[in-house]
Amino acid sequence: MKEILNIQKQLLPDLIDTMKKRYTILQHIMVSGVVGRRTLAGSLNMTERVLRGEVDFLKAQGLLEIESSGMRISDSGRHLLESMEPLAKELFGLNELEERIRLHFGLKQVVVVPGDSDVSSHTKKELGRAGAAVLRKYVAHNEVIAVTGGSTMAEVAYHLTSSTSLKGSWFVPARGGLGESVELQANTIASTMAKKTGASYRLLHVPDHLGEEAYQSLMQDATISEIIDFIRRARIVIHGIGEAMVMARRRKVDEATTASLRADGAYAEAFGYYFDRKGEILHKMPTVGLRIEDIQQMDRVIGVAGGKSKGEAIASILQFGHEDILVTDEAAATEIVNMLSS
Incomplete structure (x- = not known):
């Protein structure tokens, strides 16, 4: 061809x-x-x-x-x-981008869609459609699937449709709420994915960012503890990837921690963890939900993120080494490949 x-x-x-x-x-x-x-x-x-x-x-x-x-x-x-x-x-030269990223980071699959999510709402929609297709491909019956929040995950949810492979499965939030728009919270996205596919869902009604005392107190609650145990049974997680400083602002991280993250060279955020360019963990927020050890034991870890501005953040998460599948766009993929070349 x-x-x-x-x-x-x-x-x-x-x-x-x-x-x-x-x-x-x-x-x-x-x-x-x-x-x-x-x-x-x-x-x-x-x-x-x-x-x-x-x-x-x-x-x-x-x-x-x-x-x-x-x-x-x-x-x-x-x-x-x-x-x-x-x-x-x-035609769009995407195969070469996919293969270079897949081989370099040892991924099972890379999907690159045309365009740049930073400047095109259509590309963001196409990213969501591709993410939904990948999720349908890898889900078996009776799975527990953890999902994070954010606008890209909302697009994935929008493009899911009724699926026999997803009936009998459960969608759960990977973590508590960020305090952002309700439609972008993990709880909302998990319930939307379940309703669109005919699956079931469970919700976690706690804030994402907690002080240590509040965290310990919540973990003593039998209802919360049972839901968290259920979430940690997930064998598949589909998640977005954030730029470290952008996510620190959204999470209202205190100035001292933000300055420390900047000084240490934080590139990316995922699951409440901040990573440097080499994929090393710099900081962990006390969050309720999936822990890094849960992610490391997953059967499938699917990252969905795009936009030229996120190229370095995506590469940072890939360096961490626990992604199986990446769905991204042409602009981010080109940034990643340029980083590999330099």
């Missing part, structure tokens, strides 16, 4: 460009569900006149359906995108 594409690039470069453009249009519409032409043109940075011509062609091919509320992809268009996925990865 790669050899044929190289020949086409030399002999028919316009054909390759047209194929990439039409694939991108279809992909945006599929992930959006229903979208108007003006909104889509803005998202693609394309004039409405150019987009109108492409939409007319795709509609004539039976790949799109036009409704009063906007455009949606047809069943034929969805099937075409699914069959084109391996080709699309070659």
Whole structure:
């Protein structure tokens, strides 16, 4: 396939460009569900006149359906995108990024989607769709699946659908609440994932960041202790990755600790742990939920994060060495590969 594409690039470069453009249009519409032409043109940075011509062609091919509320992809268009996925990865040069990261960090699988989540809401949605697909692939019956909070995990939840492999399983929050928007908390995301897939869920109604005295007191409560024991039975965890200083602000970490993290070169945060560039743990927040030893014993650890700004943070977590699968975007993957090269 790669050899044929190289020949086409030399002999028919316009054909390759047209194929990439039409694939991108279809992909945006599929992930959006229903979208108007003006909104889509803005998202693609394309004039409405150019987009109108492409939409007319795709509609004539039976790949799109036009409704009063906007455009949606047809069943034929969805099937075409699914069959084109391996080709699309070659078209956008994503296969090479995936393989370089996978081999360097010894991962089981790396999935890279086109674009940059920092600047494109569509790419964030596609990241969520890819994360949902990976989760469905690896989940067996009667699993306990731990999930973290955040906007990327919310997108994963949105793109999950009813699945026979997930019925009988349980979704649980990996940790307590951050005090952020309710829809981005791990509790909400765990319950959404369960409802979308026909699975069950359990919730953990405690704040994420606790003082030592409050932590010890909560752990004496029989109800809380039982739920935490259940969460620690999880064999799969799907989680986001944060930039260390951004997460320190969100968690309202005190100034002394924040200054220490900055001085020690903290790059990333996950599960309440802060990591340096080499993947070494610099600091642990007293949190209720999964511990690092629980993560190390998991059957599958799936990280989902993207955006150029998170490239270094993702690499830091990969250096820690306990990820099995990474789902990221082109911008973050390129940053990671550039770090490896330098």
